[in-house]
Amino acid sequence: MTTLVLVGHGSHLNANSSAPIHAHAGELRRRALFERVLTGFWKEEPSLARVLDGCDDPEVVVVPVFISNGYFTKTVIPREMRLDGPVTVRGEQRIRYTRPIGADASLASVIVERALEAGATADDAIAVLGHGTRRESESEKNVYAMAEQVRETGRFAEAGAIFLDQEPGMLDLLDVFQAATVVVVPLFIADGWHVGQTIPAELALDGAETRMGGRTVRYTPPVGTHRQVVDVIERLANGTQE
């Protein structure tokens, strides 16, 4: 049996930031597929640096509950957890470090689910909204890959990526997509500051559905809080990555 460690960002200011990780950990404990399910955070406790204290289990798998394969997954987590790479051997313990959930193709099905739950039809456009950053080009890759996966399902008239902090920006939403209804699916882990406050404020959203320029914009909850994310985590932990 293996000990599973879900690692996330967390927050000093917003309890919602880590809520989905705690929820997914709870569900994984109920499924009883792993010896133990632990959680570790950059900005909450247990910290990344100490989450494995007292864990002597011979097999450990660490799954980053992050969207992008960027600064946190490549620099912060390995440094804080003293990981050598995809596999770290520490005495009798073997620690496997997986890709982030945002790098697993199966997450695209969760995006589709979010869109369908918001009433998306074959005539609509799906806008996969990522954070993005002008500082780290790697950050955008998973967002584009997810948008492409959604497009390839052929279930919607359009699908593409837009970003909070890089081009194409979310404020150009109605220029990027042509459909009468655009369903914005935030490719974020938590219903935190961005998803709950900054994005709705900047897009001037009224709620789940907003009329904008004679068209309709629907806004879904973030991908990371969806219950099916647990299946993505389980797949990564079991080494059956897509």
Place this chain on the structure above:
Amino acid sequence: MTGALGELQIFALAVGVPGEPLHEITGTREAVFNHTRSDDHGRYRPLSGARTLPTGWSAPLGPGLSAEEAVEAVYPLALVHQRQFAEGTLRVVPLEDVLTRQSGRYEAGASLSESGRRLAVSTICGECVRKPVWADASCSHEEIPCPEACSVFVAFCREAAQWETGRPASAEPDATIAWAAFDQPGNELREHFLKEMDQPR
């Protein structure tokens, strides 16, 4: 296990924190965790050891919640660190190592002076039930040892390093400001640090 650990009272049949009115919450790890995420003012508690546990609650122990699970929900890793400290196997990391390994926005914390670091310890760790053995604090076997500066402490050092280079104006401490919003005038820990900075040493 029974007795007190930090602010938590542990009895044979229940755990909780005294206070009136006393109400019972569900006896599960999730319920205890969720209940202790905010203080009596409703403020989020990012530092589990902060002496701000909500008062006036108890959770029954039983099949859904052991005393050890309750302690883990309130003070993660406390029992592991207590045991390792007693055995002499606790891995203690010096503050210098923690600050110098930071990157990005937290790199700046390493420039905090020695006196600033001491003041940060008294300001942040003084509010926490864990004993910073990384700062040579004494810790009995009944207390919770802290082996490494936490992320809240690192974030505070980042702000304090900036205050040392250009002291901002003080403001009246405001208990409604988020506990860890150190960049906001009126934050109680920020105002305490700024006040103490001015004291002759």
